[in-house]
Amino acid sequence: MKLLGCFSLAGLLLFSTAINAEVAINLSKCGSLDTETFKTIAKTAMSRRHWQVEEESANSIIGGLKDYKAEITMENPTKIVIRFLPGFAHRKENWLWNLRKDFLDELTR
Secondary structure: OOOOOOOOHHHEEEEEOOOOEEEEEEOOOOOOOOHHHHHHHHHHHHHHOOOEEEEEEOOEEEEEEOOEEEEEEEEEOOEEEEEEOOOOOOOOOHHHHHHHHHHHHHHOO
16 A cells, blocks of 8 residues: 655654653545554554554554553544553653554555
8 A cells, every 4th residue: 555645744743641652643635544454554563563463453453562562543544543551651652653653664565
């Protein structure tokens, strides 16, 4: 699926709080993802960084790495959110940015 060129910095957002951090990917200018494509891309993004997929639902993939857990969720067909699960966060948000990068890399293949 090649969607190169439809992403801008305005479409990639980082929301931070003292407890949680999340990275959102806005796909509204690119079209939308179907559930199966989302799951395939999310699993590939996690496996690139050696995250193990632990749970899977129609719109969410949860993976673990060491003592940390992250979730990639399709909140709607044009919005993807990547976040740490409460109680399993790493102090560095760049882990989420790396998952975002790998998700976008796979999306633009």
